[in-house]
Amino acid sequence: MTASPRPLGRPAPRPTTRGRDREVGGGLGGDRSLSGGERRWPEGRQWRAGVRPRVLVLRALGLGDLLAGVPALRGLRRNLPGYELVLAAPGELGPLAAATGAVDRLLPASAPGRAVPDALDWTGPPPDLAVDLHGNGPPSHRLLADLAPGRLFAFAHPGTPEIEGPPWYAEEHERDRWCRMLRWYGVDADPSDLRLPRPQGPSPAPGAVVLHPGAGSPARCWPVDRFAAVAEALRARGHRVVVTGGADEGDLVATLAKRAGLPDTDVFGGGLPYDRFSALVAGARAVVSGDTGIAHLAVAHATPSVTLCGPVPPSRWGPPPDDPRHRALWHGPEGDPHGRHPDPALLRIAPDEVLDALDALPEPPPSR
Numbered sequence: 001m002t003a004s005p006r007p008l009g010r011p012a013p014r015p016t017t018r019g020r021d022r023e024v025g026g027g028l029g030g031d032r033s034l035s036g037g038e039r040r041w042p043e044g045r046q047w048r049a050g051v052r053p054r055v056l057v058l059r060a061l062g063l064g065d066l067l068a069g070v071p072a073l074r075g076l077r078r079n080l081p082g083y084e085l086v087l088a089a090p091g092e093l094g095p096l097a098a099a100t101g102a103v104d105r106l107l108p109a110s111a112p113g114r115a116v117p118d119a120l121d122w123t124g125p126p127p128d129l130a131v132d133l134h135g136n137g138p139p140s141h142r143l144l145a146d147l148a149p150g151r152l153f154a155f156a157h158p159g160t161p162e163i164e165g166p167p168w169y170a171e172e173h174e175r176d177r178w179c180r181m182l183r184w185y186g187v188d189a190d191p192s193d194l195r196l197p198r199p200q201g202p203s204p205a206p207g208a209v210v211l212h213p214g215a216g217s218p219a220r221c222w223p224v225d226r227f228a229a230v231a232e233a234l235r236a237r238g239h240r241v242v243v244t245g246g247a248d249e250g251d252l253v254a255t256l257a258k259r260a261g262l263p264d265t266d267v268f269g270g271g272l273p274y275d276r277f278s279a280l281v282a283g284a285r286a287v288v289s290g291d292t293g294i295a296h297l298a299v300a301h302a303t304p305s306v307t308l309c310g311p312v313p314p315s316r317w318g319p320p321p322d323d324p325r326h327r328a329l330w331h332g333p334e335g336d337p338h339g340r341h342p343d344p345a346l347l348r349i350a351p352d353e354v355l356d357a358l359d360a361l362p363e364p365p366p367s368r
Contacts, residue, residue, distance in 0.1 A: 053128040054084045056149065058140055060109040060117050062216065063293030065174075066093050067194070067300055068317070069133050070100050072178035075189025076131065077102035083128070088120055095274040099196050116140045122147055129153070133178050136168040153185050174317055192320065196300040201275055203283025205266065208240040209358070210280060212289035213256050214249040219339030220290045222308045222346055224256050229351040230288065231260035234358075239285065240266065244294065247271030286358055290346070291317055299326060304361040306354055310346030311335030327357040 055076060059069050066089060077085060084104045087097050091108035098106075111117045116139040130149035134140040138159035144152055145163075156165040166184040169177070179189035213227045231241045243262060245253035253269035256262075268280065281287060281294060282301040289295050290308050298305035299319045309318055309330040319326035331348035 052084050053082065054086055054124075055080055055129040055131060056086050056088060056107070056120075056122065056127040056144070056147070057131045057133055058088045058109070058120075058144055059133040060089050060111065061114055061134065062090070063093065063096065064296040064317075066096055067293065067296035068174040069178055070102070070196075070300070071175055071191050071193045072133055072182055072189050073100055073102040074193050075179060075182050075187050079187045080129070086127070088117075092274070096278075099278070101197075116143055119143070120147065126150065131182075153181065153187075155181055171316065173315060194300055195302065196278070196297075198301070199275060199279040199282050201279045203279045204268070204276060205240065205242045205280060206283040207285050208242045208266070208280075209234050210284045210287045210289075210294070211241060211243045211256065212245065212287065212292070212294045213243065213252055214245045215290040215292040217338050218341055219311050219335065219337055219343045220292060220346065221252075221342055222290055222349065223342060224252060225259065226349075226351050226354075227256050227288075228259035230354050231256070231262065233351070233355055235260070242266040242268060242280075244268045244272065244277070244280070245270070286361055288354060288358070295319065299323075306357045306361070308346060308349050308354070310349070311339065311343035312337050324362055327360065329353060329357060 057073065057076065059066060073085070073087070085102060086105045086107050087103045088107045088109040089097060090110040091106065094106045097103040107120065107122065109117045109120055116134060120143065126148040128150045130144040130147060130152045132140050132144055132152070132154035136155045137157050141152070141154050141157065141160045141163055144154070152163060154163050154165050155168045156163065157168070166181055172180070173191075175191040175194065179191045182189045211227050211231055213221065213224055215221050231243070234241050241260065241262065243253050243256050243260070243266065245268075247270055250269045253267060257267045272280065278297065278301070281297045281303055284298075284303050287294060287298040287303055287305040288308070289305070291310075291312060295305060295307045302325060304325045305319065305327070307314065307318060307326070307328045309328050311334055313332065313334055314321070314328035314330050318328040321328075329349050330345070332345050335343040335345055
């Protein structure tokens with residue numbers, strides 16, 4: 001192709017018998033503030049001389065979930081500088097946890113289907129503070145309460161009345177939700193504090209438009225033939241187009257690559273290691289994907305993006321609405337995010353609409 005690319009446009013509760021029911025999301029007594037004055041621990045617990053206090057944060061979910069939780073993690077880091085911050089999350093997210101600059105150590109923890117883990121491999125004394133960033137219900141509350149932490153931060157729930165916390169609002173954006181919970185406990189957190197440092201390694205495809213057809217459920221997957229139509233149009237304009245996918249999305253990536261006529265050098269299937277994946281996104285001209293982890297990574301790296309939303313509206317998981325580098329396409333209505341077929345709201349998005357959204361994006365800086 002010879003044509004120049006066209007612009008893209010209270011004390012913690014005592015342990016109780018716990019269940020492992022699915023939660024929606026993923027108590028401090030007296031003065032809630034963590035700043036100023038003498039810190040006193042419940043039941044006479046005091047900071048032990050020479051021992052660094054520890055905070056355990058539970059968010060045993062996926063890539064996008066962790067990225068949405070970065071502002072809350074950084075709020076904890078800033079407000080609790082003397083603590084060791086331990087994050088309970090899937091082991092493969094270790095590099096991302098380190099990149100946030102907020103986490104000292106990752107405690108591997110996960111469960112199938114975004115459920116609450118059965119147990120945490122916590123060793124040593126109980127955590128001085130436990131923070132539930134996983135969900136809003138008894139399973140994650142009790143998982144942390146069973147460790148007998150000095151304090152437990154969590155949303156209020158009728159199933160765990162012994163925990164005092166703020167109310168849960170289902171329609172709240174994920175980034176705002178966890179920062180609001182922390183502020184209720186006196187921890188200042190800024191939902192806009194979500195940028196990541198630029199990866200040190202080079203991009204495997206600098207300046208390319210990255211298409212990511214996969215998502216966590218079929219309901220959030222835009223049809224592969226529509227992704228192919230977008231790829232063909234972009235290549236006709238002179239843009240390099242690459243496709244990515246997770247470890248279990250090899251067939252989907254191969255199908256898209258074949259229909260779009262992409263060379264093997266532009267196919268990144270099989271789940272790239274995080275460092276390389278992050279470099280690819282950070283160095284991209286733009287990212288086009290459904291509402292999934294790579295969309296959050298594009299926001300974290302300030303890479304222009306178009307997010308195809310459905311069945312969940314962008315008001316709950318989408319990019320910052322006031323940032324012109326990111327466009328979220330959404331026609332509604334809201335549907336089942338765990339459905340077995342592409343959601344009708346997602347199917348209302350046509351390839352031409354995606355191309356128009358790409359054309360409306362600002363040009364990335366020359367150094368990208």
